[in-house]
Amino acid sequence: MSKKIRIFIGSLFASVIFPTAAIFIVFWFSSQKNEPQTIDPVLRADHIKSVDHSEFEVLQQEFESPHEVTEACVGCHNGRDNEIMQTAHWKWEREAELPNGRGVHNIGKKNLLNNFCTGAAGNNGSCMRCHIGYGWKDKSFDFGDPTNVDCLVCHDNTETYFKRSGEAGMPATTENATLAQPVPDYNYVAQNVGLPTRHNCGVCHFYGGGGNNVKHGDLEEALLECSKEVDVHMSPDGADMVCTDCHKTENHNITGKHYGVSAMNKNRVNCEDCHGNAPHNDRIIDGHFEKVACQTCHIPTYAKVNATKLWWDWSSAGRLTDDGHSIAENDADGNHNYLSIKGNFVWDDNVEPEYQWHNGTADHYLLEDTISTIPVKINELFGSYTDTTAKIVPVKVHRGKQMYDTEYNTLISMKLHAAEKGEGAFWKDFDWDTSAVLGMQYNNRPYSGQWDFVETEASWPLNHMVAPKEQAMSCTECHSRDSRLANIDDIYVPGRDHSRFLDNLGNIILVLTILGILVHTILRIAFYKKRHHAH
Amino acid sequence: MINKFYTPYNRFWHWTQMLMVILLSVTGWEIHGTYKFFGYQAAVSIHNAAAWGFIILTIFSMFWMALTGEWKQYLPTMNKMGAQIKFYLSGIFYGEPHPVLKSRHRKLNPLQRMVYFLILMITIPFQIITGLIYMYFHLAKNAIGIEYMRDTAILHTIGAFLLIAFLLVHVYLVTTGHTVWSNIKAMFTGYEKSEEHAELEHQ
Known part of the structure; x- marks a missing residue:
């Protein structure tokens, strides 16, 4: 072999083939991907009923009232009434230590304000329909009476049991029943009880704020029967899970809570409870776990089926027709954008969340607080990059304008609901001042008589409507110049x-x-x- | 006369390093957010794999330099530095010969020695260290301050700019050999007609 050919072949290997091979090896390594982990949890649907309630004589009696049903329940399930009566579902408050040394308070739906219907207390007839008791119509309600507990609303498996509207948690009676809201068939319902289904939880948690998906944005009636794309966990085509599959429950203590009303980093439900903290089998993606909540990438949009309320402006409420009738106007999608009783709304569907740091603690505007920022923060999630317990979470921010006392600089609790005209409720009489007087009175709060409207905002972390993995967010949703994380300004995001x-x-x-x-x-x-x- | 300048390993190192640097640049600027090419996730995977490839290659080359004594060729010297700079600034235009003759044991001119020394001893280790911190800083999540990631990224970007500036000048200077093609040919084959010889032939 001549020298020239030897040099040529040597050059080919040293300068071309081997270097190219090295690059191929790099590409090969970079393309190695492990399969994400799969899990096979035990679900509540696997539970086999141990008894047939229809055979119990006590459930075959002629029930005069729902209270008698509860008596029958606790006659066998003794002690369960005491369990449920310790929970926030019953008390509508929890003991919570607020961040930043704001002390320990009993807070919950019972006494917190919001920027939807401003607050439940004083509007019991309407709001307490979603209390798990019978007839919390005013302060005289007996929280110590076990027969006031409504077992059926959570354990009815027939989907025929409903509380009547406007009756503070009571089902319809023979006196007030209508075709749409009949007296429940207590025997049928009581003989067909079981573990709560999506329907049981949803009957309240889907309709908060006065309609489907008004409040949460990620919890709505479509989840009863949705596609995998809407919610990979709850879809019958997916895992077909019920709420308590994640919100694991022992002795009626349901895990998880919402930061619309809670404040402390405890009793939370986490994705990693089932999925572990490195489910992707990918070093880079799993590394995000330190600072990014699973929900951030896996809930790219919320309100995927029906719209949710993003803006509620009370200041325009009360406009009536010339002959004094209420007005209802719809937007192009058929959602109300004006109601005389409530003002203007903005709804939207398939919404991209906003993003905030959250370490599991939250502050709340308490009844005794004064306004310190505008917009007023109804609640505030805490956390930052340097906080090792904080992660970036997706949030629905609900904004609006509502009444405040210009003299005392406080948000006003409004009296909205009443059965009849003339009781001073805004929804019947459209009188701002009377509504404020009565609402503040019920809540034992001072009211100066001077009022105006102020902007408020509330942060609702999103946890549901998890998309199938194929639809999880791609890197550039955050790692690009037009990053979704524009508000997260205390961290360097490569690409952004x-x-x-x-x-x-x-x-x-x-x-x-x-x-x-x-x-x-x-x-x-x-x-x-x-x-x-x-x- | 034909001289051998570059051993097979030397050439393998050079061309592999070149491909790695190009790959790291292309993916690195994508991660930086400058453009889209491979796709972000692929860019990150390739960049990280290439980074490890580069580190392994660097370790091998350090062994090679240490064992063969090639390292001596990269020691900076001021001897004839002025003449070399003058050559690039004027002599080259007048067709003057290179002030320092290339030989098997003196492949590099004084200016190259200085620049390559800085690249090998400072810029590349700097990029490797900042790159490793960039890749693995979160493993020490509690030990680090808020600006850590930002600082690391900015330092790594500075190194990237320097390396690309070097690459541009380097590629250009390839054409300043005895003929436009002689240097690159030598880097491929390892052999080059020596200048002295060529000068004689020319006359």
């Missing part, structure tokens, strides 16, 4: 952030380098030509 100064300086250096090379090249050519011309 860069030093403008450095990039400009670097580019100038590169341009100057190229210019220098060009000038040098031109000079070389020019001088070369000159030299050869001279020859």
Whole structure:
């Protein structure tokens, strides 16, 4: 073999084939992906009923009232009444230590304000329909009476049991029954009880704020029967899970709570309870677990089927027709954008969440608080990059305008609901001042008589409507110049952030380098030509 | 006369390093947010794999330099530095010969020695260290301050700009050999017609 051929072959290997092979190895390594972990949890649907309630004589009696049903229940399930009566579902409050040394308070739906219907207390007839008791119509309700507990609303498996509207948690009676809201068939319902289904929880948790999906945005009636794309967990085509599959419950203590009413980093439900903290089998993606909640990438949009309320402006409420009738106006999608009783709304579906740091603690505007920021923060999630317990979470922020006392600088509890006209409720009489007087009175709060409207906002972390893995957010949703994380400003996000100064300086250096090379090249050519011309 | 300048390993190192640097640049600027090419996730995977490839190659090359004594060729010297700079600024235009003759044991001119020394001893280790911190900083999540990630990313970007500026000049200077093609040919084959010889032939 001649030397030339040997050099050629040697060059081919040393300078071309081996270097190219090295690059191929790099590409091969970079393309190695492990399969995400799969899990096979035991679900409540696997539970086998141990008894047939229809055979119990006590459930075959003629029930005069729902209270008698409860008596029958606790006659066998003794002690369960005491369990449920310790919970927030019964008390509508929890003992909570607020962050920033604001002390220990009993807070909950019972006494917190919101920027929907402003607050439940004083509007019991309407709001307490979703209390798990019978007839919390005013402060005289007996929280110590076990027969006031409504077992059926959570354990009815017939989907025929409902509480009547406007009756503070009581089902319809023979006196007030209508075709749409009949007296429940207590024997049928009581003989067909079981573990709560999506329907049981949803009957309240889907309709908070006065209609389907008004409040949460990620909890609505579509979840009763939805596609995998809407909710991979609850869809019958997916895992077909019920609420208590994640919100694990012992002795009526249901895990998980919502930061619309809770404040402390405890008793939470976490994705990793089932999925572990490295479910992707991918170092980079699993590494995000430190700072990014699973929900952030896996709930790219919420309100995927029906719209949710994003803006509620009370200040325009009370406009009536010339002959004194209420007005209802719809937006293009058929959602109310004006109601005389409530004001203007903005609804939207398939909404991209906002993103906030959250370490599991939250502050709340308490009845005794004064306004310190505008917009007023109804609740505030805490956390930051340096907080090792905080993660970036997706949030629905509900904004609006509501009444406040301009003298005392406090948000006003409104009296909205009453059965009849003339009782001073805004929804019947449309009188702002009377509504404020009565609402503040019921809540034992001072009211100066001077009022106006102020902007408020509330943060509702999103946990449901988890998308199938194929629809999880791609990297560039956050790692790009138009990142979704625009509000997260205490962290460097590769792809989103860069030093403008450095990039400009670097580019100038590169341009100057190229210019220098060009000038040098031109000079070389020019001088070369000159030299050869001279020859 | 034909001289051998570059051993097979030397050439393998050079070309692999070149491909790695190009790959790291292309993926690195995508991660930086400058453009989209591979897709972000792929860019990150490739960048990280190439980074490890680069580190392994660097370790091998350090062994090679240590064992063969090639490291001596990268020691900076001021000897004839002025003449070398003058050559690039004027002599080259007048067709003057290179002030420092290339040989098997003196592949690099004084300016190259200085620049390569800085690249090998400072810029590349700097990029490797900032890159490793960038990749693995979160494993020490509690030990670090708020600006850590930002600082690391900015330092790594500075290194990237320097390396690309070097690459541009380096590629250009390839054409300043005895002929436009002689240097690159030598880097491929390992052999180059020596200048002295070529000068003689020319006459």
